[in-house]
Each structure stands twice: as structure tokens, then as C-alpha cells.
Amino acid sequence: MRRLRSKASSDNTRAAQLSDWAIFTRWCERTGHTPLPADPEQVSWFLTEKAAELRPDGRWAYAPSTLTRWVSTINRMHTLAGLPAPGTDPAVRDLLRGLRRERATPPARRTPLLTDDIRTILAAMRTEAAAAGWAERVAERRDAAILLMGLAGALRRSELTGLRVADVVPHRADGLYVTVRRSKSDRAAQGRTVTLPYGSDPHTCPVCAYRRWRQVLDVWDGGGRPAVAELLAVADTGPDEHCCRGLAAGSTRPEGERPLFRPVHRTGSVGAAALSGQSVHSMIQRRARRAGFSEELVATLGGHSLRAGFVTQAVRGGATTQTIMTQTGHADERMVALYSRHHAGLVGNAVTRLGL
Known part of the structure; x- marks a missing residue:
């Protein structure tokens, strides 16, 4: 049953989710929080801190799409554990919406080869x-x-x-x-x-x-x-x-x-x-x-x-x-x-x- 359920997502999707979950759990360990279950306020603080991180060249370290994907992974892990998904709370949704509006940039598109x-x-x-x-x-x-x-x-x-x-x-x-x-x-x-x-x-x-x-x-x-x-x-x-x-x-x-x-x-x-x-x-x-x-x-x-x-x-x-x-x-x-x-x-x- 576990094997069949694991096939619901591609190998790349599962690898990305495990990587996202590792980022969240490391943050929880550093800040003294429990990753499972997590409450909406905890997820909001996690997103706020990560959203403020910068690269060496001064650009934002994480795009709003990356933060949104992290929330999806957190929700997914809670759902699998039979727990309420904290990312569905209106406070978390409003935070993500605010990030997207504040940092709205045109999507990077690949140049076509004719x-x-x-x-x-x-x-x-x-x-x-x-x-x-x-x-x-x-x-x-x-x-x-x-x-x-x-x-x-x-x-x-x-x-x-x-x-x-x-x-x-x-x-x-x-x-x-x-x-x-x-x-x-x-x-x-x-x-x-x-x-x-x-x-x-x-x-x-x-x-x-x-x-x-x-x-x-x-x-x-x-x-x-x-x-x-x-x-x-x-x-x-x-x-x-x-x-x-x-x-x-x-x-x-x-x-x-x-x-x-x-x-x-x-x-x-x-x-x-x-x-x-x-x-x-x-x-x-x-x-x-x-x-x-x-x-x-x-x-x-x-x-x-x-x-x-x-x-x-x-x-x-x-x-x-x-x-x-x-x-x-x-x-x-x-x-x-x-x-x-x-x-x-x-x-x-x-x-x-x-x-x-």
C-alpha cells in the first residue's frame, strides 16, 4: 500500500518535497519549534525569516514561488500524518499573497532556439x-x-x-x-x-x-x-x-x-x-x-x-x-x-x- 501511494508523485517531486521538509525541520530545530505538528503562526514566522534572507550579490535568496512550494510541502506532510494543514490558514495565505505582490517580477522565460x-x-x-x-x-x-x-x-x-x-x-x-x-x-x-x-x-x-x-x-x-x-x-x-x-x-x-x-x-x-x-x-x-x-x-x-x-x-x-x-x-x-x-x-x- 505504501509503495503504491509513493507512485502518486514523480521521483523528482518526492525528492523536492523531502528537500523542502528538511529545510523546515532544520529551521524548527534551530528555533526550538516542533515541525510536526506546526501551527500557522510558526509557519508564518518561518516564511518571514526565509523571505528576508539575501544572496551574496544582494538579491533575495528565495522567490515567492519557492516559499509557496515550501508551504505546500508542509501541508502535505501534515496531511499524510493525519493532522490539520497549517498552510491553509488565512494568515499564512495572506502572508504569501503579500510577498507575491511586494516582489512581483516577470517570470524568467527561456529564449527559443529557432x-x-x-x-x-x-x-x-x-x-x-x-x-x-x-x-x-x-x-x-x-x-x-x-x-x-x-x-x-x-x-x-x-x-x-x-x-x-x-x-x-x-x-x-x-x-x-x-x-x-x-x-x-x-x-x-x-x-x-x-x-x-x-x-x-x-x-x-x-x-x-x-x-x-x-x-x-x-x-x-x-x-x-x-x-x-x-x-x-x-x-x-x-x-x-x-x-x-x-x-x-x-x-x-x-x-x-x-x-x-x-x-x-x-x-x-x-x-x-x-x-x-x-x-x-x-x-x-x-x-x-x-x-x-x-x-x-x-x-x-x-x-x-x-x-x-x-x-x-x-x-x-x-x-x-x-x-x-x-x-x-x-x-x-x-x-x-x-x-x-x-x-x-x-x-x-x-x-x-x-x-x-
Whole structure:
């Protein structure tokens, strides 16, 4: 019964709740309070003290959203223990409301990576890999697959890192059918299928990028380091011709539950575990920096830049909201409109008809 109840939340959510609860219990120990049960006044003093803490650079240490999450965790722990949730008291709610009003700031949004941005990054990383050894070419193939599949599929970084090899099925006519087993908006893990089409340019074709990475993955699992070194001994700057056409679902070896995207060591060794979301975030920033993007822009990039890039590029290309939502899985049209306002503000905007 405990095991099934623990599955109600994701592993990341449970880890975050345990971390939040540890912060509260340490504060209680230092101030002589009992963490369970806690009363509303005690929680209010905890929030007030934490809200006043500053970072070394003078900024607030904790955002109102973080404090709100802590209250949710405190409520959750009390509910599990069969105790009244102190954070539901009007005094605590008013305190949080006051913090949000006092420190209202625009949410930090990731800058989208558009198709031309991805093309620039790919060209830089492939040129660099061609001049380096085979180990760098392993990372180039993996990163190219992440960038192109993430952009074409409008995938979150958690969805990319959660992919198993068996989740990607080649389709002779359409490209790739990618099964996303679980996502941020799919708590019940009903899953959805995303289609990645063939690209017109082999350098930016998502199916070619997937095929090149799968080739490395299969060779590594079959022959290890020597086999991969032999495969990538000859330098290349990406596929000059398509290597994906006519690929049938049964043309690859049995998949199993192997993670599709795995860590790549600087020596070229491929790990066995799934790549972390933070690694995807760091990779995107690192590749953009090496491609010549400014430090100011690199700081605003991250794993979500691929998903935001899909929506922004699609809006600029004249795609309708419904066709965009077919790929992104959004349930609310307002989310698509949000991307349009921030990154494609002139598309469908009457201001272009003013004749200025």
C-alpha cells in the first residue's frame, strides 16, 4: 500500500518535497519549534525569516514561488500524518499573497532556439568534431539528435531524457513515431505519440540525426569502445546525403528498455544510465557558446529553448494554434498565445497594418 501511494508523485517531486521538509525541520530545530505538528503562526514566522534572507550579490535568496512550494510541502506532510494543514490558514495565505505582490517580477522565460539557430550550432559542433578525435564525434552525434529531435518534436528536456530506444519507431513514409510515456502535463502516464518528419536538408533532418546516433549506440552495445573508435575513425561534418530514407521499423536490432540518450564521457565512453535533464540544459548552453552566441544570450538558453523554438518557428511560419498543439500536446491555447506574444509579436498583429 505504501509503495503504491509513493507512485502518486514523480521521483523528482518526492525528492523536492523531502528537500523542502528538511529545510523546515532544520529551521524548527534551530528555533526550538516542533515541525510536526506546526501551527500557522510558526509557519508564518518561518516564511518571514526565509523571505528576508539575501544572496551574496544582494538579491533575495528565495522567490515567492519557492516559499509557496515550501508551504505546500508542509501541508502535505501534515496531511499524510493525519493532522490539520497549517498552510491553509488565512494568515499564512495572506502572508504569501503579500510577498507575491511586494516582489512581483516577470517570470524568467527561456529564449527559443529557432531553426537557423540550430543550424548554426550544428555547423559549429560538426566542424569542431571533424577536427577532433573520434571521442568528440560520439558527443556530436548524440547532441545533434537531441537538438533536432527536441526541436521537431517540441519535447521537454524531461521527455527527451525519458525516451527509451523502443519508444522511437521508424516509419517508412512519415519519419519517426516517438512515444512520450510520461510528461509534465500527463500525470496519469497515458502517453502520447509525436511524429518527427523527414527533413529536406540531411544536415538538419531529425531522422538522419537519430539514425547516426543509433548507429553509435548499437555499435557500442555490441562491440564496445574499440568498435565505436573504428566506426568514427574517419572525420565527417555531418551527412551530405540522407541516411534515413526507406528505413523500416524492422530494420534495426531488438530495442529493449535501453535509454536512448546517455552520458558520453570525454574519452568517448557511453554510459548505461539515462542522461539527466540538467545535462541537456548544460549541453545546449555549451554548444551555443562554442557556436559564437553571446554570453548574455547563452544565459537565457536551456532545455526548454527547443520546445519554445518549435512553437515560435511554427507561429512565424503561419501554423495554426491547433496544428501546433497537435505536436506540443498543449491543452490550453493560451500557452501557445504566450509564445506568440513574447517571441513572434508581429505575426497576426494589426500593428503591421498601420502603414508606419
